[in-house]
Amino acid sequence: MEPSGKATSGETVDTPQHRTLGPASRVSILRLLRDTGAGMTAADVAARTGQHLSTTRAHLERLAGAGLLVKARANGGQPGRPAWRYRATATDPAPAAYRVLVAALLEHLPSDADGRTAGRVGRDWGLRLAASVPPQDDPVEAVTAVLGGLGLSPHRQPSGPGAASVEVHLRTCPFLELVGQRPDAVCGLHAGLVRGVLESRGVRDAEAVLEPFGAPHACVVRLPPPRHRAGRR
Incomplete structure (x- = not known):
């Protein structure tokens, strides 16, 4: 379903995810990350979308808070604290034995x-x-x-x-x-x-x-x- 706020039967859909996807800029960010497949930093997304970096960060955090993105950073082997990398969540997560x-x-x-x-x-x-x-x-x-x-x-x-x-x-x-x-x-x-x-x-x-x-x-x-x-x- 496209994030239009309408279900196929015509009734209004009002969920946290749909409310998060209200601004078109967030929809474009989510589509970019889904199409890319790899993780991207806020700076990567801002460069691809032309949005201001602070605005991009805010959109990414809203998307992550709604469960549409996950974020993580590299561990080990790098000086300082690496930037967050974001990726679209899988639509059907694999089961885990552990x-x-x-x-x-x-x-x-x-x-x-x-x-x-x-x-x-x-x-x-x-x-x-x-x-x-x-x-x-x-x-x-x-x-x-x-x-x-x-x-x-x-x-x-x-x-x-x-x-x-x-x-x-x-x-x-x-x-x-x-x-x-x-x-x-x-x-x-x-x-x-x-x-x-x-x-x-x-x-x-x-x-x-x-x-x-x-x-x-x-x-x-x-x-x-x-x-x-x-x-x-």
């Missing part, structure tokens, strides 16, 4: 916990989950096995010799609704989980960077290449 577990875990984190706090919890979780997958020689394969078991549909991207990092694209996120509620905590949890898996395979002090919505219809995990390993336990 959804209840993650939701319960987040309830035990302080409401002001940042990605680093959740990352420490995720690291311990990753160490435990890594014990359930075969002992692959390539630690990146161990990461994809664990992430696949969580329903994140990981796909390792081709990389040439001498590449600075290995990219793994996560094409589904069963935890997308939780990302909307606690973005820093959920993404920090996943980044820490990846670090825990790497550590279990001898890659210590690894900077695994999670870039939410970094590719069209996918989040991006950047991992150290296998040659950076520090020895198996």
Whole structure:
């Protein structure tokens, strides 16, 4: 249904989402993000739409508050605090085998916990989950096995010799609704989980960077290449 405020039978539709989509500028922003597929910052959206940056930020926050967008920021490997990236929510979120577990875990984190706090919890979780997958020689394969078991549909991207990092694209996120509620905590949890898996395979002090919505219809995990390993336990 187009956000016109009318249902097909002619009755008026009055929901928070339809009220949010009243201004045409918000409709154009939502369409832009849906068409792009990848996450965009407020600066990206302002540049594409020609709107003022502060106005764009306000529209994006209203759309996120109505559940039409989710927002998150990259975790780890970057100085300072990265900008929020926004992506249109999926119309049919995938089910998650560990959804209840993650939701319960987040309830035990302080409401002001940042990605680093959740990352420490995720690291311990990753160490435990890594014990359930075969002992692959390539630690990146161990990461994809664990992430696949969580329903994140990981796909390792081709990389040439001498590449600075290995990219793994996560094409589904069963935890997308939780990302909307606690973005820093959920993404920090996943980044820490990846670090825990790497550590279990001898890659210590690894900077695994999670870039939410970094590719069209996918989040991006950047991992150290296998040659950076520090020895198996």
